[in-house]
Amino acid sequence: MxxxxxxxxxxxxxxxxxxxxxxxxxxxxxxxxxxxxxxxxxxxxxxxxxxxxxxxxxxxxxxxxxxxxxxxxxxxxxxxxxxxxxxxxxxxxxxxxxxxxxxxxxxxxxxxxxxxxxxxxxxxxxxxxxxxxxxxxxxxxxxxxxxxxxxxxxxxxxxxxxxxxxxxxxxxxxxxxxxxxxxxxxxxxxxxxxxxxxxxxxxxxxxxxxxxPESPWWLVRQDRREDAKKSLNRLSILSVEENERMVAEMVRTNHYETEITKGTSYKDCFRGSNLRRTEICCCVWAIQTLCGSPIMGYATYFFEQAGLDTSSAYALGVSQYGFGFIGTILAWVLLAHFGRRTIYLGGLVFMNTMLFLIGILAVIPGTNSAIPWASSVVLLLFVFAYDLSVGPVCFALVSETSSTRLRGKTISLARNTYNLFYIIFGAATPYMLNPTALNWKGKVGFFWGGLCFLCTVWTYYRLPEPKGRTYEELDIMFENKVDARAFKKYVVEDIPE
Missing domain, CATH: 1.20.1250.20 (MFS general substrate transporter like domains)
Structure with missing residues (x-):
């Protein structure tokens, strides 16, 4: 194997x-x-x-x-x-x-x-x-x-x-x-x-x-090995021998996970090494909100509060989706050359800088007409960085970090962690920007910059690098409690036969 x-x-x-x-x-x-x-x-x-x-x-x-x-x-x-x-x-x-x-x-x-x-x-x-x-x-x-x-x-x-x-x-x-x-x-x-x-x-x-075709991994978990071979045959052009070996690896990985995690309930996501995997998945998806992304949902309103006229604010609000589309496409280029951890952490550092810059621009005294445009451009750079890193890479991280037997439930917990924070901050963001409420305008960058900094610290210490690892290797590494910063260079030698 x-x-x-x-x-x-x-x-x-x-x-x-x-x-x-x-x-x-x-x-x-x-x-x-x-x-x-x-x-x-x-x-x-x-x-x-x-x-x-x-x-x-x-x-x-x-x-x-x-x-x-x-x-x-x-x-x-x-x-x-x-x-x-x-x-x-x-x-x-x-x-x-x-x-x-x-x-x-x-x-x-x-x-x-x-x-x-x-x-x-x-x-x-x-x-x-x-x-x-x-x-x-x-x-x-x-x-x-x-x-x-x-x-x-x-x-x-x-x-x-x-x-x-x-x-x-x-x-x-x-x-x-x-x-x-x-x-x-x-x-x-x-x-x-x-x-x-x-x-x-x-x-x-x-x-x-x-x-x-159905997922061959799911068919293996249902003890339908022959159906898994047929599914894999429909998904690939592997030879019969390669098909046999791939399904055998799936069977062995599932057997190994069964030994370290007996059940497949939501409770099992918080037991043994799966607790750490659940933490990583939930935090990675929560960071999609905590890094400051709720501002993107109110971008047009933010541009207006920053001082732009309505037509300019609307045009920039629409353009952010174009920035997001291009950013996601370019993320594929980065994925070919860098690890998920590197892209995710680098994106947070850049986004953190942009958020504090938005806050600084908001407290500059005077009536410089260039400041609203500068703040708006910085926010668009934030959107671009988000869709180049945290936005798309999150999906790779939660899919790869979760164990195969608990993947559906782990991803569900992670997604609902995101939903919870999105509901809270999605409702709070208008009050931060509205002139009849907190009226923070660009100073909202300090609030989100502080949260983004905490997300960056967590990422540095807790987010592992799953790139290039098979699910079997990841199971072993989590079971061996490998430090997050050591994942990239860790050599797995005790793959079970």
């Missing part, structure tokens, strides 16, 4: 793609479902400014209509509530049903759930619709990176797990384009069309995934 491990280490990205190009294709299709969640995150917040949406779901205010702050918060949090439910459901049901069946059930569910927001006429009904839609989105966000990490070899894991972040950003880009094209409309289709466009994804994805 050492020979199989060595082949994983020496396999180049191009060789891996040539052998597993079918696995790459199926992984890309599964991850495409995340586009819907990214689309919705940029959709609802922008609709609050549409007169037709305000008239339908708001109350008379001045010369027009306005959606109360309470309902804005409720509607925005409705999706997150649904996502939390969906994430926990995924952690339990995917291990029972398999990735394929769970994905098909979720796609069928989202197709039906979209009818609720599309036909809603009151804020309470729209809230229910957002909660219902959030449940399958929660499944997509955790199932996609898990599937990618299980169907592809070591050389491709980083690219295909970080592709999930690209799908998220792509959804936001599509939403910004759709909303921009509908700004002149004042009828009900100004908000119904954006909801209706969500039907574009689930039906074709459902039809395609009816033919998708």
């Amino acid at each position: 050492v020979a199989t491990t060595d082949s994983e280490h020496t396999m180049t990205g191009w060789e891996a793609f040539r052998l597993y190009k079918k696995a790459v294709g199926w992984s890309l299709i599964v991850s495409a479902a995340v586009i819907m969640e990214g689309y919705d995150t940029a959709l609802l917040g922008a609709l609050y400014g549409f007169p037709a949406f305000q008239k339908q779901f708001g109350q008379p205010y001045g010369d027009g209509y306005e959606i109360s702050a309470a309902w804005q918060t409720a509607l925005s949090m409705g999706t997150n509530i649904g996502v939390v439910i969906g994430v926990f459901i995924n952690g339990i049901m995917t291990e029972r049903l398999g990735h394929k069946r769970m994905m098909l059930i979720s796609l069928a569910t989202i197709t039906m759930c979209i009818f609720v927001p599309f036909f809603s006429t009151t804020a309470p009904v729209l809230f229910v619709g957002e909660v219902l839609c959030g449940i399958p989105w929660g499944v997509f966000s955790t199932l996609a990176p898990a599937y990618a990490s299980e169907v592809c070899p070591v050389a491709l894991r980083g690219y295909l797990t970080t592709y999930v972040n690209l799908c998220w950003v792509t959804g936001q880009l599509i939403a910004s384009g759709v909303l921009d094209s509908l700004q002149g409309r004042n009828d009900e289709w100004a908000y119904k069309l954006p909801f209706a466009i969500q039907w574009v994804w689930p039906v074709p994805l459902f039809c395609a995934l009816c033919f998708a």
Whole structure:
């Protein structure tokens, strides 16, 4: 089996793609479902400014209509509530049903759930619709990176797990384009069309995934070794002998994990070496919020508070999605040359610097007209760095760090840790920026810079380097309690036969 491990280490990205190009294709299709969640995150917040949406779901205010702050918060949090439910459901049901069946059930569910927001006429009904839609989105966000990490070899894991972040950003880009094209409309289709466009994804994805192969790792965990061989044969062009060796390695890795972790419940995520793995996964995903990313969700509002006119603020707000898209693409280049830990830590250091710079610019005395533009440019650099490092690399880290038997549940716990912090700080950020509340404006950079610094310290001491390691090697390294900073150079010599 050492020979199989060595082949994983020496396999180049191009060789891996040539052998597993079918696995790459199926992984890309599964991850495409995340586009819907990214689309919705940029959709609802922008609709609050549409007169037709305000008239339908708001109350008379001045010369027009306005959606109360309470309902804005409720509607925005409705999706997150649904996502939390969906994430926990995924952690339990995917291990029972398999990735394929769970994905098909979720796609069928989202197709039906979209009818609720599309036909809603009151804020309470729209809230229910957002909660219902959030449940399958929660499944997509955790199932996609898990599937990618299980169907592809070591050389491709980083690219295909970080592709999930690209799908998220792509959804936001599509939403910004759709909303921009509908700004002149004042009828009900100004908000119904954006909801209706969500039907574009689930039906074709459902039809395609009816033919998708199941994860061979899941089949091994179900003691279906022959089915695992058939699945691996559909995912790769390996020879019969290589196929046998790969499945044998999966069986042995699963057996080793069974010995060190008897169960597969949520409680087992906090036992033995899995406690450390759960901590790493949860913190890595929580840092996506704690590093300052909630500002990105209110970028247009931040630009206005910094002193830019509305049209300039809107243009820059849309451009941040372009920065995010380019950043994620370039992250693939970095992944080819640097480790996950290096990229993640380097990104945090740069983002930390940008946040404190935003705070410093906010306290410079005087009325220099260049300061608002400088603050806005620095925030765009922050967005670029986030989507070059913390944003996409997080998906690779949580997929690789979790054990194969507990992957679904560990990723679910990590994702909901992120959701918890996102709900808290997503609701608090407007109060930090609003002139009628804390009115911090650019000084918010000091607050987020402080949190980002703590995240950087944790990353330096606790985040290991999983790049280039097989799941069997990672199991042994965590069981041997290898220090996080020693992971990269650690030599695994006691691989069990």
